Amino acid sequence: MKIRVGIIGGGAAGLFAACQFKRLSGTEDFEVTIVERNNIPGKKLILTGHGRCNITNRKDASLLKEGFHEAGNFIYPALREFGPEDTVRFVEDGLGLKTKEEDNNRIFPVCDSAITVRDTILSYLSGSVKTICNAEVQEIKKTDVFEVKTSAGTMVFDRLILSCGGSSFPKTGSTGCSYAFAESLGHTIVPVRGALAPIIVKSDARKLTSSLSGVSVNVKLSLLIDGKVTASQSREMLFAEFGITGPAAMELSREVPPDIKGINASVEADLIPDMSDEAFDQEMQKLICDHPDTKITTLLSRYMPASAAEEVATLTGTAGQYAQGFTKENRKKLINGAKHLKMEIAEVPQIEKAYVTRGGVSLKEVDRKTMQSKKTEGLYIIGEALDIDGISGGYNLQACMSGAYLAVKSILKSV
């Protein structure tokens, strides 16, 4: 009798788990079935990396784990057992897709196509793994076996991998079903909210962000809660109609409290992050002295895009002024605008627009060496369903890959 393994959710984690079955066992002792609600698996996978699929990040596991915030220690054994080099080897030798490394150790397929990655995985699995699409799982019961009630009928499995994802980008199929299923099987859910999401600012600040929409700056972006800095990010930030996005804003978004009613939540951008206020003031004084006939915005644009310099000058009431006669008071205003650009946050980052979900199945109830549930024997939980969110740059797909490997290895060992 073959062992029946059900993979609930054919997203990145579910597909990677199916690949590991094929890679490690040839699937002859196992009947592996992916159950997917959409008409095709991997709807979120094809959006990754702006359609190019940033599949992993080439870093040592000890460094990589730092990108997983509070979940770093939990994910570490998985990253050590199946890390970025293993992912690259599998993508290249298993799937036959060449990879390339871009800035910040990010790995992409040479074809620059997430659709090709998804379709190549489906071809790789075809004939070895059964994929049932248009089958929405409605209920999971555990007796001696797992009884999975779906819109396409009830299915029975001996082992179950729960990989229905989180609740970000729900239009791709991940609507938070993992949580209800995990709860019904004895698990606790850490409240979910958006991570890697754009930050929407109040209308006052939106005047500035919309006029700079599309402009990218290197900043130190800090989150201020009732005037106190609670987190910061030094990376690129992109102005947008609604507020701010780009790596710095997206990374910071997970730190915005789940409820900001009654608190003063704002972000402060330092547009000249490599210099202290004092050092910048000294430089300005020298520039003002050396170039008395130059407009102050021209001098400021040495440190940031010209459009940003114009906006900062307008905001501080110094636009149109020349270096000659530029007062100490005005310098102070300019420094404040350029290095302490405050924007009030209008709302908690929306989960619908977040790239990943913060929160999910509590890690305390899952064995980090096998991904097996500590509550229900034979149940494995992987991917974004877990309370794991990584920074951008290939971390989240790598977490899916590493978790999938541990789960499959453990299932293979269990028989």
Ligand SMILES: Cc1cc2nc3c(=O)[nH]c(=O)nc-3n(C[C@H](O)[C@H](O)[C@H](O)COP(=O)(O)OP(=O)(O)OC[C@H]3O[C@@H](n4cnc5c(N)ncnc54)[C@H](O)[C@@H]3O)c2cc1C
């Ligand atoms: C726009 C965007 C770009 C991204 N880019 C990157 C990137 O370049 N690199 C990176 O590392 N990460 C990236 N991420 C994050 C990454 O895509 C996710 O972390 C990853 O897809 C999570 O995989 P998962 O399998 O856990 O969940 P998902 O990929 O969400 O898959 C869950 C699957 O389960 C199915 N499902 C849900 N409920 C049911 C049900 N009741 N019955 C049956 N099936 C069900 C869903 O339809 C879906 O197919 C990006 C995310 C987004 C939104």
